[in-house]
Amino acid sequence: MIFKTEINRIPCKCEVALYSPDFEYKILDMNNKPAPHIKELIDHNTHLRLLEEYKIEEMAEYWGH
Numbered sequence: 001m002i003f004k005t006e007i008n009r010i011p012c013k014c015e016v017a018l019y020s021p022d023f024e025y026k027i028l029d030m031n032n033k034p035a036p037h038i039k040e041l042i043d044h045n046t047h048l049r050l051l052e053e054y055k056i057e058e059m060a061e062y063w064g065h
Contacts, residue, residue, distance in 0.1 A: 003057040008041045
Protein backbone atom coordinates (compact mmCIF):
# COMPACT_ATOMS: atom_id res chain seq x y z
CA MET A 1 0.00 0.00 0.00
CA ILE A 2 1.17 3.51 -0.83
CA PHE A 3 -0.25 6.56 0.92
CA LYS A 4 0.49 10.27 0.81
CA THR A 5 2.08 11.91 3.84
CA GLU A 6 4.48 14.66 4.88
CA ILE A 7 7.83 14.42 6.61
CA ASN A 8 9.16 17.69 8.02
CA ARG A 9 6.59 19.47 5.84
CA ILE A 10 7.92 17.76 2.70
CA PRO A 11 5.13 16.08 0.70
CA CYS A 12 5.98 12.46 -0.03
CA LYS A 13 4.55 8.96 -0.12
CA CYS A 14 5.04 5.98 2.13
CA GLU A 15 5.11 2.52 0.58
CA VAL A 16 4.48 -0.11 3.23
CA ALA A 17 6.37 -3.32 2.56
CA LEU A 18 5.62 -5.18 5.79
CA TYR A 19 3.30 -4.49 8.67
CA SER A 20 3.43 -7.50 10.96
CA PRO A 21 5.42 -8.12 13.11
CA ASP A 22 7.58 -5.17 12.01
CA PHE A 23 6.58 -1.98 10.25
CA GLU A 24 8.82 -1.66 7.21
CA TYR A 25 8.37 0.96 4.52
CA LYS A 26 10.04 2.99 1.80
CA ILE A 27 9.74 6.74 1.46
CA LEU A 28 9.03 7.92 -2.07
CA ASP A 29 8.86 11.36 -3.63
CA MET A 30 5.59 12.46 -5.20
CA ASN A 31 6.68 10.79 -8.48
CA ASN A 32 7.04 7.41 -6.73
CA LYS A 33 10.85 7.46 -6.85
CA PRO A 34 12.86 6.45 -3.74
CA ALA A 35 13.64 9.46 -1.53
CA PRO A 36 16.42 8.48 0.90
CA HIS A 37 17.08 12.16 1.65
CA ILE A 38 13.58 12.40 3.13
CA LYS A 39 13.80 9.06 4.95
CA GLU A 40 16.87 10.37 6.78
CA LEU A 41 14.59 12.92 8.48
CA ILE A 42 12.43 10.27 10.16
CA ASP A 43 12.69 10.13 13.94
CA HIS A 44 10.86 7.84 16.38
CA ASN A 45 7.78 10.08 16.61
CA THR A 46 7.53 10.34 12.83
CA HIS A 47 7.83 6.56 12.57
CA LEU A 48 4.91 6.17 15.00
CA ARG A 49 2.87 8.75 13.08
CA LEU A 50 3.47 6.87 9.82
CA LEU A 51 2.28 3.68 11.49
CA GLU A 52 -0.92 5.42 12.62
CA GLU A 53 -1.47 6.93 9.16
CA TYR A 54 -1.02 3.48 7.66
CA LYS A 55 -3.63 1.99 10.00
CA ILE A 56 -6.09 4.74 9.07
CA GLU A 57 -5.47 4.24 5.34
CA GLU A 58 -5.80 0.48 5.71
CA MET A 59 -9.18 0.84 7.48
CA ALA A 60 -10.41 3.34 4.87
CA GLU A 61 -9.42 0.94 2.09
CA TYR A 62 -11.14 -1.95 3.88
CA TRP A 63 -14.36 0.05 4.22
CA GLY A 64 -14.15 1.33 0.66
CA HIS A 65 -13.34 5.00 1.27
